[in-house]
Structures are given as structure tokens and as C-alpha cells.
Amino acid sequence: MSETQYAICRFCHAFCGIKVDVEDGRIAKVLGDKENPMYHGYSCIKGRQLPSQHYIPDRMIRSAKRQENGDYAPIDNQQAMDEIAEKLQGIIDQHGPRSVAVYTGTFSFMYPASGVAATSFMRAVGSPMQFSSGTIDQPGKQVAMALHGRWNAGTPPFSEANIWMLVGANPIVSKWGGIPPFNPAKRLHDIRKRGAKLIVIDPRRTECADKAEIFLQCKPGEDPTILAGIARVIIDEALFDKAFLAENVEGLEDLRKTLDKFTPEYVEKRAGVPTGQLIEAARLFATNPGGSATAGTGVNMAPRGTLTEYMVLVLNTLCGRWLREGAQVPNPLVLMPEFKGKAQAEPKPPAWGYGEKLRVRDLTDNASGLSTAALADEILLDGDGQVKALICVGGNPVAAWPDQLKTLEAMKKLELCVVLDIKMTATAKLADYVMAQRLSLEQPGMTSPPESLLYFGACNGYPEPYAQYHPAIVEPPKGSNLMEEWEFFYGIAQRLGMALKVNGEFLDMEEKPSTDELFEIMVKGSRIPLSEVKKYPHGHIFTDPSNLVQPKDKDHTEMLDIGNSFMMEELNDVISEPLIDGGGYREGEKFTHRLVSRRMHEVYNSSGRDIPALAHNGLYNPAYMNPADLAALNLSPGDMVRISSDHASILGIVEEEAEVLEGVISMAHAFGDAPEHDAEIRFIGSNTGRLTNVERDFDPHIGMPRMSAIPVNVKAAPEPGTS
Ligand SMILES: Nc1nc2c(c(=O)[nH]1)N[C@H]1C(S)=C(S)[C@@H](COP(=O)(O)OP(=O)(O)OC[C@H]3O[C@@H](n4cnc5c(=O)[nH]c(N)nc54)[C@H](O)[C@@H]3O)O[C@H]1N2
Ligand SMILES: Nc1nc2c(c(=O)[nH]1)N[C@H]1C(S)=C(S)[C@@H](COP(=O)(O)OP(=O)(O)OC[C@H]3O[C@@H](n4cnc5c(=O)[nH]c(N)nc54)[C@H](O)[C@@H]3O)O[C@H]1N2
Numbered sequence: 035m036s037e038t039q040y041a042i043c044r045f046c047h048a049f050c051g052i053k054v055d056v057e058d059g060r061i062a063k064v065l066g067d068k069e070n071p072m073y074h075g076y077s078c079i080k081g082r083q084l085p086s087q088h089y090i091p092d093r094m095i096r097s098a099k100r101q102e103n104g105d106y107a108p109i110d111n112q113q114a115m116d117e118i119a120e121k122l123q124g125i126i127d128q129h130g131p132r133s134v135a136v137y138t139g140t141f142s143f144m145y146p147a148s149g150v151a152a153t154s155f156m157r158a159v160g161s162p163m164q165f166s167s168g169t170i171d172q173p174g175k176q177v178a179m180a181l182h183g184r185w186n187a188g189t190p191p192f193s194e195a196n197i198w199m200l201v202g203a204n205p206i207v208s209k210w211g212g213i214p215p216f217n218p219a220k221r222l223h224d225i226r227k228r229g230a231k232l233i234v235i236d237p238r239r240t241e242c243a244d245k246a247e248i249f250l251q252c253k254p255g256e257d258p259t260i261l262a263g264i265a266r267v268i269i270d271e272a273l274f275d276k277a278f279l280a281e282n283v284e285g286l287e288d289l290r291k292t293l294d295k296f297t298p299e300y301v302e303k304r305a306g307v308p309t310g311q312l313i314e315a316a317r318l319f320a321t322n323p324g325g326s327a328t329a330g331t332g333v334n335m336a337p338r339g340t341l342t343e344y345m346v347l348v349l350n351t352l353c354g355r356w357l358r359e360g361a362q363v364p365n366p367l368v369l370m371p372e373f374k375g376k377a378q379a380e381p382k383p384p385a386w387g388y389g390e391k392l393r394v395r396d397l398t399d400n401a402s403g404l405s406t407a408a409l410a411d412e413i414l415l416d417g418d419g420q421v422k423a424l425i426c427v428g429g430n431p432v433a434a435w436p437d438q439l440k441t442l443e444a445m446k447k448l449e450l451c452v453v454l455d456i457k458m459t460a461t462a463k464l465a466d467y468v469m470a471q472r473l474s475l476e477q478p479g480m481t482s483p484p485e486s487l488l489y490f491g492a493c494n495g496y497p498e499p500y501a502q503y504h505p506a507i508v509e510p511p512k513g514s515n516l517m518e519e520w521e522f523f524y525g526i527a528q529r530l531g532m533a534l535k536v537n538g539e540f541l542d543m544e545e546k547p548s549t550d551e552l553f554e555i556m557v558k559g560s561r562i563p564l565s566e567v568k569k570y571p572h573g574h575i576f577t578d579p580s581n582l583v584q585p586k587d588k589d590h591t592e593m594l595d596i597g598n599s600f601m602m603e604e605l606n607d608v609i610s611e612p613l614i615d616g617g618g619y620r621e622g623e624k625f626t627h628r629l630v631s632r633r634m635h636e637v638y639n640s641s642g643r644d645i646p647a648l649a650h651n652g653l654y655n656p657a658y659m660n661p662a663d664l665a666a667l668n669l670s671p672g673d674m675v676r677i678s679s680d681h682a683s684i685l686g687i688v689e690e691e692a693e694v695l696e697g698v699i700s701m702a703h704a705f706g707d708a709p710e711h712d713a714e715i716r717f718i719g720s721n722t723g724r725l726t727n728v729e730r731d732f733d734p735h736i737g738m739p740r741m742s743a744i745p746v747n748v749k750a751a752p753e754p755g756t757s
């Protein structure tokens with residue numbers, strides 16, 4: 035029997051609407067859904083592999099428990115939860131609630147109930163130690179927004195832009211970062227067709243840079259200087275929006291003074307961006323009406339990510355790129371309470387210095403959350419409050435956290451490590467229990483996660499009030515014993531005699547709700563009831579032309595701040611740094627290259643390499659370098675090299691890419707495994723996370739370490755296993 039169903043692809047954050055052919059209860063084929071009003075039939079090579087992802091032999095279809103000899107044996111989910119609950123109770127009794135931590139990784143986002151249940155569970159336990167991949171991604175976004183202030187009405191839609199600036203983001207590949215990630219290539223094509231211009235700032239001529247009117251190919255890690263230089267030109271030439279600034283913005287004079295030394299000549303010397311190009315970019319950005327600057331992971335992982343994100347907001351504010359009174363609110367939201375925007379700055383929340391204090395590096399809670407880069411330290415550091423138990427949901431610390439060797443040590447030290455995953459990952463191989471999860475087409479889905487991104491930063495989330503829901507499309511494979519992530523937290527809470535509270539409501543802890551019932555509780559109070567969304571299997575855009583941006587309150591005094599004292603101080607720090615040639619970052623120290631992050635089309639962080647159709651180009655992450663650099667080192671594509679930072683070294687396989695700036699190595703993360711597998715590099719790649727030192731070169735307020743623009747040396751290395 036065959037049938038066609040419509041669903042959400044959850045191979046990545048983009049949530050594309052898909053058409054799923056089901057034959058005899060199995061997924062036969064997945065394609066983009068042409069009738070979907072948001073994605074218009076788009077799908078990528080990863081999404082089309084969902085059948086393979088669901089049925090490959092490597093998928094875990096039963097949970098597993100580590101045995102005394104280190105092997106894993108299947109275990110029934112109920113039995114596993116009994117044992118885990120008992121161990122957790124013992125740990126809480128002996129060490130207190132803070133000894134229990136949760137890490138929600140990338141694949142928590144795709145399952146709406148997963149993160150909600152994790153948070154509610156941690157509240158019930160009474161532990162503040164909840165960490166997410168967001169703090170090793172783009173934490174600068176929320177922190178900069180807290181310092182600068184949020185414009186309540188948000189940004190004008192991408193579709194109406196005349197100019198767009200991407201700083202360290204490559205949304206055509208990542209489907210994230212800077213352009214609404216719902217078929218970004220088409221969206222970019224559409225605005226350019228009617229004359230909109232694109233500016234890209236990146237050390238690599240990316241797929242997006244290829245389409246740009248102005249491409250500033252820069253030395254990595256120098257974005258604060260570049261953006262300061264652009265802001266200076268805009269102020270100097272009085273290209274800013276005087277009326278908007280007079281009414282809504284403070285700090286212009288402080289900013290003007292601080293930017294004084296960031297002349298185009300200084301930017302050229304420091305960042306390698308020609309003066310003429312910088313000035314042209316500034317003029318193009320400021321004089322084209324409408325359109326924003328946005329930043330991605332590249333600059334958040336490079337040093338001073340918060341400052342870069344702040345300068346992005348400064349550029350937008352200088353040019354008044356915020357929605358004004360009377361404009362239509364592009365997305366009044368669907369599965370969340372109705373959003374009514376006002377043309378005013380919101381009161382600024384604290385950026386850091388509140389909530390839980392970590393025991394290392396004087397870090398506190400902050401606008402992006404507790405720093406995941408400090409979680410390994412919290413596990414390793416003996417003493418009161420030490421983390422003894424970790425529950426890891428849809429994340430892969432050993433592959434993705436900065437400082438892999440420290441992460442490995444931490445995972446081994448845990449008294450209890452539980453991993454909720456779909457396969458035996460590098461992290462799962464160190465866990466006491468690996469709980470096998472249902473995949474995306476085996477559980478209901480809805481689009482509330484991307485919708486909530488509207489609050490995450492400028493130009494995020496759906497550009498229109500779109501929503502989709504789908505029920506489970508297929509049953510899990512025969513012989514499997516799988517669960518949904520939220521059911522794990524529910525099951526453990528139940529055994530610990532704790533009640534989970536979701537959206538202000540206690541769940542029935544005796545009769546387990548269905549996922550649909552839980553969804554209903556989660557979206558209670560939404561502008562459109564879930565029952566209405568369910569009527570549209572292809573998804574639907576629930577417009578409301580009557581929802582217009584409201585005028586500013588009469589007695590409103592809050593302003594956006596473009597001269598925040600911490601940020602001005604940091605700009606002063608930047609200008610006081612000595613200029614060093616060749617990528618070195620401390621006097622007397624010489625590193626010839628800088629290693630930068632990137633995304634590869636066929637894989638998604640550590641996911642996808644086990645799927646044959648995605649691995650056809652090889653299973654490793656090449657170290658892409660400029661041909662001139664390869665020639666200078668007498669290297670040929672495919673050669674083995676050793677890449678060394680001042681913290682650690684990894685092997686790499688070089689690949690020629692003329693698009694990469696000389697002196698730069700561009701390499702994807704989340705490859706490789708623990709060091710004992712290093713010799714398998716040609717099959718599993720190499721772990722760039724190992725190069726990062728989380729204890730040095732980190733943002734002192736939020737703990738973000740240097741994960742891009744890493745100073746490294748590179749030299750030819752023998753093939754591992756040979757001498
Ligand atoms: N196919 C695929 N898609 C993905 C992922 C994946 O692994 N594969 N990962 C997903 C995840 S978790 C995320 S967070 C998003 C990220 O989405 P993006 O932020 O768009 O990430 P990237 O595509 O890596 O683009 C980052 C860019 O920053 C540049 N860069 C690096 N260092 C610097 C620097 O110092 N300065 C400047 N100006 N640029 C720099 C890199 O050259 C690169 O082009 O992508 C998501 N999408
Ligand atoms: N050096 C360096 N480090 C980086 C980055 C970088 O650019 N450079 N990028 C950073 C960024 S942006 C991020 S977001 C983090 C990512 O950090 P993580 O989220 O910790 O890493 P992932 O590899 O995405 O881990 C996802 C895990 O989810 C599992 N999974 C896949 N599908 C499902 C599912 O349906 N259900 C469940 N339960 N699990 C599933 C996968 O098998 C995998 O183990 O890495 C960060 N680390």
C-alpha cells in the first residue's frame with residue numbers, strides 16, 4: 035500500500051516542508067513539497083536522504099547500557115529509566131541538585147517538546163546547570179542585543195531589502211545565518227532580481243560572496259575593526275538617519291569619539307580590506323534605503339564575537355533599519371501569542387553578571403545562557419557543586435565542544451552520563467546509557483521552534499506568519515524500542531516523584547499525555563489554535579494585514595544605545611593591540627596561518643557521514659587552502675599535514691581552494707573521533723575543536739572561546755601508521 039504524506043524535514047534547522055511517499059508503512063521517498071507556501075518545493079540533498087537516515091543499519095533502534103567490560107548491551111527503556119532514576123536520586127542526595135547537568139544540542143531544536151521537557155525537568159530537580167549548543171554557536175547575538183537594546187517592532191522583512199550585508203555567514207550553504215533560512219538562495223535571487231545589492235565580509239569567497247556586489251575578503255578575526263571602519267565612514271559622511279537617531283538613540287557622540295582611530299587606512303593595514311572597497315561598502319549600505327547587516331557563526335567564533343554582533347546592530351541603528359509606526363508587522367506569530375510591535379526600544383535586560391555563578395573563570399549566567407565551553411571544567415573541578423551527572427540530548431560534545439581532549443577527560447569522569455541519540459556517536463561511546471530515540475518522521479512535529487527565533491536576534495525566524503504541523507508519518511522499524519526525547523524526562527521525573535510544569539501547567543504525572551496533548555499545552559494562548567494549523571497539511575501563512583506597528587508610548591524614554599561603555603572600552607582595547615603580521619596574536623609568537631570555520635553541504639555538524647549518498651565525496655573534512663599557500667609549503671591536494679595551535683595539534687588533509695584567502699585554512703568542525711582513532715583520518719576526518727583552548731582567549735563575560743580565526747602553523751606530516 036502506498037500513500038503520500040506531508041511533513042517537516044528535521045535533518046537541519048531549516049524545517050523545509052516535504053512530501054513523503056510511504057509504501058507498506060515505510061518511508062520510500064522524500065522530496066520538497068511544491069504546495070508548501072513557505073518553501074515552495076525546496077529540499078536539499080540531506081533532506082532527500084531521510085529514508086536512508088531512518089533505515090541505515092548504523093541507526094540505534096534499541097537503547098544500550100555500558101557493561102563492566104566497556105561493551106554495550108541492549109536494555110529495555112523502562113528498565114534503563116528505573117536504573118537512571120535510582121542513580122540520579124543517589125547523586126542528588128549526596129551532592130545536591132547542582133551536580134546534575136543537562137546539555138541540549140543541535141537536535142533538541144527540531145523536537146519542540148524536547149527542550150521544553152529538559153527545562154521543566156531541571157526546574158523540578160532544582161538545578162540551574164542547563165547548557166545548550168547556543169552558547170558555542172552565536173552567543174554574541176543575544177548579549178549584544180542586551181547591551182544595545184531591542185527594537186520592539188523588529189526589522190523590516192528581507193524581501194523588501196535594497197541592501198544586505200552578511201558578516202561571517204554563508205546562508206546559501208548553511209540555510210541559517212543572515213537570510214531567512216527557508217530556501218535562502220531563492221530569497222536572495224528574488225531581491226537581487228529587482229536590484230537589491232549584497233555585501234559579504236568573509237576570508238573565503240563563499241557561495242554568497244560569489245553573488246555579492248561588494249566582497250570584502252578579510253583577514254579572519256578582524257571584523258570589529260572592519261565594522262568600526264564602516265560605521266566611521268557613515269558618521270563621517272553624515273550618511274546616518276538623523277531623525278531616527280534624534281528620536282530613539284543614545285551614544286552617538288561616544289561612538290563617534292571611539293571610532294576616531296578606525297580610519298579606512300587603519301582597517302586596510304589591520305584587516306587587509308582595501309580603503310576604496312571599505313568606503314564603497316559603507317556608502318552602499320547607508321545610502322540604499324532598507325536592508326540590514328547580519329552576522330553568522332564565523333565572527334561569533336572569532337575573538338570578540340559580542341563586539342562584532344554589537345557593531346552589526348550599530349550599523350543597522352545608524353541607518354534606522356528598524357520597523358516604524360504604521361508599517362505592517364511581517365510576522366504577528368502563529369503558534370505563539372500574538373505579537374504586537376511598538377516603534378520603540380525595549381528596556382535593556384542585564385547582559386551578564388546574574389543568576390548562577392560558574393566555578394571557573396568568574397563566569398555567570400548571561401543573555402545567551404550558561405557557557406557550554408565551561409561545562410567540561412565544571413565536571414572536572416572537584417569541590418562543592420561539581421557536576422557528576424550529565425544528560426545529553428541531541429548533541430555530541432566529543433565532536434563539537436571546544437577543547438576535545440578536555441571534553442573527553444570530563445566525559446570519562448562523570449558518575450553518570452546519559453545520551454539521547456540515534457546512533458553510537460563519539461560521545462555515546464563514553465556514556466553509561468544511550469537512549470535510542472524516535473526519528474523525525476516517527477513523531478509529530480510542528481514549526482514552533484523556528485517561529486520562536488524571532489526573539490533571538492535581528493532578521494531571524496519566519497519572515498511571515500507561517501506554521502505547519504504533522505502527525506507521526508510512520509511507525510518505527512520492527513523490533514525497535516524507541517522513545518521521544520520528552521518521554522525520557524517525563525519518565526525520570528515520574529520515578530523521582532517530581533511533577534513537570536509546562537507553560538504554567540503541571541502535567542498529569544500518572545496518565546502520560548500524548549505528544550499532541552503536550553503540544554497543545556505548549557502552544558496554549560497562541561494566536562492561531564493548533565487545531566486550525568492542523569487543517570493545512572502543506573503548512574499555511576496566517577496573515578493579518580490589520581496588525582500594524584503601534585506608535586511609541588507617550589512617556590517612553592528608553593533608547594537604543596550605540597555607545598555602550600563596555601563595547602566602547604573593547605573598541606579601545608582593539609585599537610591598542612599591536613599589529614602583527616602573519617596571523618600571530620601575541621608579541622614574539624609566530625603563527626603562519628589562521629584556521630577558520632565553515633559548513634559542508636552534505637553533512638550537518640557530526641550528522642550525515644554515515645549516510646552513503648551524503649558521503650560520496652569522501653568522509654573527511656578537508657583543510658582547504660589557497661593554491662599559493664600549498665605551493666609555498668610544497669604540498670599537493672590530498673597531502674597529509676599537521677596543524678598546530680598553541681594548545682594542541684591535529685592532522686589534516688589539504689585541499690586546494692582558490693576562494694580561500696592566503697594564510698587561511700578553512701575547515702569544517704565536528705569530524706573525527708577520540709585520539710585513538712586519529713589514524714583513520716581519511717575515513718572520519720579530523721577534530722578542529724581540539725585546537726581551541728577554553729581557558730585563554732575567551733570572552734570574559736560570557737566564556738565564548740576562540741573557535742575560529744585560530745592562529746596555527748601547518749607543515750607536511752607522514753601518513754598516520756607509516757613512519
Ligand atoms: N550543510 C550544513 N548546514 C549547516 C550546518 C552544517 O554543518 N552543514 N551547521 C548548522 C549550524 S549548527 C549552524 S550554527 C549554522 C551556521 O551558519 P553560518 O553562520 O552561515 O555558518 P557557515 O556556513 O560556517 O559560515 C560562516 C562563515 O564565516 C566565515 N568566517 C570564519 N571565520 C571568520 C572571521 O573571523 N571573520 C569573518 N568575517 N568570517 C569568518 C567562514 O569562512 C564562513 O564562510 O549552519 C547550520 N547549517
Ligand atoms: N571548532 C568548531 N566547533 C564548533 C563549531 C564550529 O564551527 N567550529 N560550531 C558550533 C555550533 S554552531 C554548534 S550548533 C555545535 C553543535 O554541537 P552539538 O549539537 O553538540 O553537535 P552535533 O554534532 O550537531 O550533535 C548532534 C547530535 O544529535 C544526534 N542526532 C541526529 N538526529 C537526531 C535526532 O533526531 N534525535 C536525537 N535525539 N539526536 C539526533 C546526532 O547523532 C549527534 O550526535 O558545535 C559547535 N562547535
Ligand code: SF4
Pocket residue numbers: 043044045046047048049050076077078079080081082209
Ligand atoms: S535544508 Fe535540507 S536538510 Fe535542511 S530542512 Fe531543508 S531539506 Fe531538510
Ligand SMILES: [Mo]
Pocket residue numbers: 167171
Ligand atoms: Mo550551530
